[in-house]
Amino acid sequence: xxxxxxxxxxxxxxxxxxxxVLQSERDSAQEARNRSLAVAQTFAASxxxxxxxxxxxxxxxxxxxxxxxxxxxxxDFVVVLNTxxxxxxxxxxxxxxxxxxxxxxxxxxxxxxxxxxxxTLGPLVQAVVPVYGPGHVVVGEVSAGITTSKVSGLAxxxxxxxxxxxxxxxxLATGGTALASRRLRHQTHGLGPxxxxxxxxxxxxxxxxxxEGVLILDQDGRLLLVNDEARRLLALPPEAEGRxxxxxxxxxxxxxxxxPGSEASDEMLxxxxxxxxxxVRPIGRGGGPPGSVAxxxxxxxxxxxxxxxxxxxRRLRLLYExxxxxxxxxxxxxxxxxxxxxxxxGFADYVTVDLAESVLRGDEPGPGDSGRVRRTALxxxxxxxxxxxxxxxxxxxxxxxxxxxxDSGRPTLERDLRAATAWQAQDPARARRVLEAGxxxxxxxxxKARGVRLGTVMFWRAERPEAFDQDDxxxxxxxxxxxxxAIDNARRYAREHALAxxxxxxxLPRRLPEQDALQVAYRYLPAQAGVSGDWFDxxxxxxxxxxxxVGDVVGHGLHAAATMGRLRTAVATFATLxxxxxxxxxxxxxxxxxxxxxxxxxxxxxxxxDGRDRxxxxxGGGEGAGVIGASCLIAVYDPVDxxxxxxxxxxxxPVLVRPxxxxxxxxxxxxxxxxxxxxxxxxxxxELPEGSRLVLYTDxxxxxxxxxxxxxxxxxxxxxxxxxxxxxxxxxxxxxxxMPPHQSDDIALLVARTRVLPEERVARWAVAADPAxxxxxxxxxxxxxxxxxxxxxxxxxxxxxxxxxxxxxRYATEPIQVRxxxxxxxxxxxxxxxxxxxxxxxxxxxxxGGRGLFLVAQLAARWGTRYTKSGKVIWAEQELP
Numbered sequence: 001x002x003x004x005x006x007x008x009x010x011x012x013x014x015x016x017x018x019x020x021v022l023q024s025e026r027d028s029a030q031e032a033r034n035r036s037l038a039v040a041q042t043f044a045a046s047x048x049x050x051x052x053x054x055x056x057x058x059x060x061x062x063x064x065x066x067x068x069x070x071x072x073x074x075x076d077f078v079v080v081l082n083t084x085x086x087x088x089x090x091x092x093x094x095x096x097x098x099x100x101x102x103x104x105x106x107x108x109x110x111x112x113x114x115x116x117x118x119x120t121l122g123p124l125v126q127a128v129v130p131v132y133g134p135g136h137v138v139v140g141e142v143s144a145g146i147t148t149s150k151v152s153g154l155a156x157x158x159x160x161x162x163x164x165x166x167x168x169x170x171x172l173a174t175g176g177t178a179l180a181s182r183r184l185r186h187q188t189h190g191l192g193p194x195x196x197x198x199x200x201x202x203x204x205x206x207x208x209x210x211x212e213g214v215l216i217l218d219q220d221g222r223l224l225l226v227n228d229e230a231r232r233l234l235a236l237p238p239e240a241e242g243r244x245x246x247x248x249x250x251x252x253x254x255x256x257x258x259x260p261g262s263e264a265s266d267e268m269l270x271x272x273x274x275x276x277x278x279x280v281r282p283i284g285r286g287g288g289p290p291g292s293v294a295x296x297x298x299x300x301x302x303x304x305x306x307x308x309x310x311x312x313x314r315r316l317r318l319l320y321e322x323x324x325x326x327x328x329x330x331x332x333x334x335x336x337x338x339x340x341x342x343x344x345x346g347f348a349d350y351v352t353v354d355l356a357e358s359v360l361r362g363d364e365p366g367p368g369d370s371g372r373v374r375r376t377a378l379x380x381x382x383x384x385x386x387x388x389x390x391x392x393x394x395x396x397x398x399x400x401x402x403x404x405x406x407d408s409g410r411p412t413l414e415r416d417l418r419a420a421t422a423w424q425a426q427d428p429a430r431a432r433r434v435l436e437a438g439x440x441x442x443x444x445x446x447x448k449a450r451g452v453r454l455g456t457v458m459f460w461r462a463e464r465p466e467a468f469d470q471d472d473x474x475x476x477x478x479x480x481x482x483x484x485x486a487i488d489n490a491r492r493y494a495r496e497h498a499l500a501x502x503x504x505x506x507x508l509p510r511r512l513p514e515q516d517a518l519q520v521a522y523r524y525l526p527a528q529a530g531v532s533g534d535w536f537d538x539x540x541x542x543x544x545x546x547x548x549x550v551g552d553v554v555g556h557g558l559h560a561a562a563t564m565g566r567l568r569t570a571v572a573t574f575a576t577l578x579x580x581x582x583x584x585x586x587x588x589x590x591x592x593x594x595x596x597x598x599x600x601x602x603x604x605x606x607x608x609x610d611g612r613d614r615x616x617x618x619x620g621g622g623e624g625a626g627v628i629g630a631s632c633l634i635a636v637y638d639p640v641d642x643x644x645x646x647x648x649x650x651x652x653x654p655v656l657v658r659p660x661x662x663x664x665x666x667x668x669x670x671x672x673x674x675x676x677x678x679x680x681x682x683x684x685x686x687e688l689p690e691g692s693r694l695v696l697y698t699d700x701x702x703x704x705x706x707x708x709x710x711x712x713x714x715x716x717x718x719x720x721x722x723x724x725x726x727x728x729x730x731x732x733x734x735x736x737x738x739m740p741p742h743q744s745d746d747i748a749l750l751v752a753r754t755r756v757l758p759e760e761r762v763a764r765w766a767v768a769a770d771p772a773x774x775x776x777x778x779x780x781x782x783x784x785x786x787x788x789x790x791x792x793x794x795x796x797x798x799x800x801x802x803x804x805x806x807x808x809x810r811y812a813t814e815p816i817q818v819r820x821x822x823x824x825x826x827x828x829x830x831x832x833x834x835x836x837x838x839x840x841x842x843x844x845x846x847x848x849g850g851r852g853l854f855l856v857a858q859l860a861a862r863w864g865t866r867y868t869k870s871g872k873v874i875w876a877e878q879e880l881p
Contacts, residue, residue: 327486340379533560
C-alpha cells in the first residue's frame with residue numbers, strides 16, 4: 001500500500017512536468033506566430049515600401065529599413081520579396097537575390113501565410129503578407145520570422161524549479177503516507193487491508209440481511225448509512241445517503257422523530273400504509289463522531305389494525321377540519337360553500353349542496369318546501385362539473401331516491417351508479433352526462449338541524465376508483481349534521497337580521513318633510529353584519545326653522561334598533577315643545593337614564609324573571625343589550641337671521657362647508673354621551689352664510705378598525721372641499737372617499753345646504769306697552785297681508801294678534817315686538833321680555849274672561865311658546881289658502 005502511494009505521487013509529478021513542457025511548447029509556437037505576423041504586417045504597411053519596390057534598386061532602399069525593423073522587434077529576419085519570390089532583403093547579404101525558402105504564392109493572391117519551416121537559421125515560424133500597391137494590386141511580399149528557441153526560454157528556466165518542487169512534494173507525501181499508515185494500523189488494531197476488507201464485507205452482509213431497518217445520521221441530520229430494509233420501509237430514493245433528512249420526502253413526524261439529539265424507544269410512526277416501531281439512540285459519546293442511529297421494525301402483525309387506525313385518523317382529521325372551516329360566517333351560501341370546499345378532494349371528487357328556498361330567505365321550511373330546492377354550493381375537482389349549476393332552482397321528482405331522502409331524512413348510499421337506475425329518473429339527460437364524466441358512487445345525506453330538514457348534501461366520486469362504503473356514509477352523516485347546525489345558525493341569523501333591519505328602517509324617516517329653510521340630502525347604510533342604532537331626522541320647528549338630528553345608540557341588534565326608535569320619538573316630541581338644543585339633550589339624557597332604570601340590573605345567571613324583564617325591554621337582546629347609551633347632535637337653523645344653534649352629546653363635531661368651498665369642523669362643546677348623567681350640555685350659535693353646507697354624520701363614516709378617527713375626520717374634510725355644492729353630489733363624494741370595504745357599523749350622513757327667507761317675506765313692528773297701540777299694529781298687519789295676497793287670513797290674523805298682543809301689554813314687560821313670517825305657513829309671533837308663559841284654559845259659561853287663548857287655538861293650526869335669552873315668543877301658525 002505504501003509503495004503504491006509512492007508510485008502514484010511519482011506519476012503525478014511526471015504528469016505535471018510533461019504538461020508544463022507541452023504547454024510551454026504550445027505557448028511558444030503561438031507567441032512566435034503572433035510576433036512574426038505583427039512584424040510582417042507592420043513593415044508591409046510602412047510608408048515608402050511601395051515606392052521602394054518600384055525603384056531601380058529596391059535593395060538599397062529596403063535593406064537598412066528591414067534590418068532596423070528586425071533589430072527593433074526582436075525577430076530573426078525581415079525579408080522583402082518581389083512577386084516571383086526573389087529576396088530584396090535578408091540579414092545575410094549573400095542571400096539577397098536568391099529564391100525565398102517557403103510558401104509565398106498565397107500572398108501573391110492577397111492571403112496571409114503562417115508556417116513552421118526549417119530555414120537557414122534553424123526551426124522557425126515565419127509569416128508572409130502581401131504588399132499592396134495602387135488599385136489594391138499585390139506588388140510584393142514581406143516575410144518575418146523568429147526561431148522557436150527565442151520564445152521557449154521561460155519554460156526552460158522554470159523547469160528546474162518545477163523539478164525541485166516535485167521532489168519536495170514527493171518527500172512530504174512519502175513522510176505523510178508513512179505516518180498515516182502507522183496511525184491506521186493503530187486504529188485497526190493491527191489488521192491489514194485484507195482483514196479489514198473481509199470484516200467490512202461480513203458487516204455489510206449482516207446489515208442488509210437483517211429484517212430491521214438501520215439508519216445512521218451525523219450531528220447535522222445528514223443520512224450517512226441506510227440498509228435495504230430501512231430504504232424499503234421509508235420508501236427512500238436510491239441516492240438518499242449523504243442528503244439531509246428534510247430533503248428525502250419523509251413525513252414531518254418522521255423528520256422530527258429521527259432528528260439529531262432525539263431519543264426514542266419503540267415509538268409508533270405511520271409511513272405510507274405501514275406502521276413502524278422506531279428506536280433512536282445517540283452515538284459518539286465515547287469519543288467517536290457525534291450523530292445518532294435509528295432502528296425500524298415493520299409491525300406486520302398490526303397491519304390490519306394500523307390500516308383501520310389510519311382510516312379513522314383520516315376521518316377524524318376531516319371532521320376536525322370541517323368543524324374549523326364550516327360556519328366561519330353567518331352567511332347561508334358561504335357556509336354551504338365551506339362544506340363543499342373542505343370535503344373536495346379529500347373525501348369526494350364532487351359535492352353538491354341544495355337548500356330549500358325558504359331556508360335561503362331565513363325562514364323554516366314548511367311541509368311543501370321539500371319538492372323545490374336551490375343549488376347553493378358546488379365543489380369539483382374539474383372545471384366543468386356535469387351537475388346543476390349554482391343558483392338553479394331544482395324541482396325534485398317524487399318517488400326518486402333524492403325525494404325519499406328529503407321526505408324521510410335518512411341518508412342513502414349508491415355504491416355503483418351504473419347499476420342503479422332509480423336516481424336517473426330525476427333528470428335522465430343529466431344523469432347520462434354524470435356517468436360519462438366517470439362518476440360511479442354517491443352518498444346522499446339530509447341536512448337536519450333541531451328537527452328541521454333544510455336540504456341535502458351529496459358526495460360523488462369519479463377520480464377515485466374505490467366506491468363509498470358504510471364507514472364513508474357514517475362520516476358523511478356527521479359532516480352533514482355539523483354543516484346543518486351551521487347553516488341553521490346562519491338561517492336564524494338571517495331571519496333575525498332581516499327583522500332587525502326591517503324594524504330599523506321602519507323607525508327611520510321614510511321621506512324628508514317639506515320645508516324651505518334647507519336643501520337636505522341624506523344617506524343611510526346599515527352595517528353588513530348586524531344592525532346598529534344610528535338614526536337621523538329632519539324636523540320643522542316653529543318660526544320657519546328646521547332641526548337636524550343625528551344619533552348613534554350603543555351596541556347592535558334588535559335592542560339597539562328599538563332604543564333608537566324610542567330616542568327618535570322622544571327627540572321629535574321634545575322638538576315640538578320648541579326647546580333649545582342643549583335643553584333638548586338634557587331631557588333626552590333623562591329618557592336614557594329612565595330606560596336604564598326600567599330594565600333593572602343585568603345579573604349573571606339564568607333566572608326566569610330577570611330573563612323576561614330583559615326580553616321585554618331589550619327587544620330580544622343582542623350585542624350591546626347590557627348597556628343603554630347613545631350619542632346625539634342637534635342643530636336648529638333659522639333662515640330669517642341665518643343662525644344655527646348646535647349642541648352635541650358625545651358625538652363627532654359637524655362640518656361647515658362655506659360657499660367658497662373651504663371646510664372646517666365647528667367648535668361645538670362636547671357634552672357627555674347620553675346616559676352618563678350629571679353633566680350639563682352647552683350649545684353654540686353660528687351665523688351661516690347663504691349656500692353653506694352643514695354636514696352631520698355618525699362615527700361609522702370616519703372610524704374604522706384599520707384607521708384612526710383623526711385620519712377619518714381629515715379625509716372627510718378633504719372630501720367635502722372637493723365635492724360639488726349640491727347636497728346629493730356631496731353625499732356621493734363623501735361615501736366614495738370614506739366608504740370602508742367591509743362596513744362593520746351603520747353610517748348615517750346628513751348634508752344640509754342653507755337657504756334664507758327673503759326679506760320681503762318678513763315683517764317686524766316694535767310695539768309700545770300701551771293698549772292703544774294695538775289698533776295701529778292691526779292695521780299694519782292687515783296692509784301687509786293684502787300685499788302678500790292673503791286677504792282671506794286678515795280677520796283671523798287680527799283676532800290672533802289682538803289677543804296675543806293685548807296679553808303681552810297687560811301681563812309682560814317690554815320690549816314688545818310683532819313679527820310676521822310668510823313661509824309654507826303664515827307665522828304670527830309676539831315677542832316680549834317676560835318668561836311667564838300663558839296657559840290655555842276652558843272658561844265656564846258664567847266667566848267674563850279667559851277665552852282669548854281658546855280663540856287663538858281654534859283659529860290657528862298650531863300655537864306655542866318659545867323662550868329666548870331675553871324673554872319669550874308666543875307664536876301661532878295658519879295654513880295658507
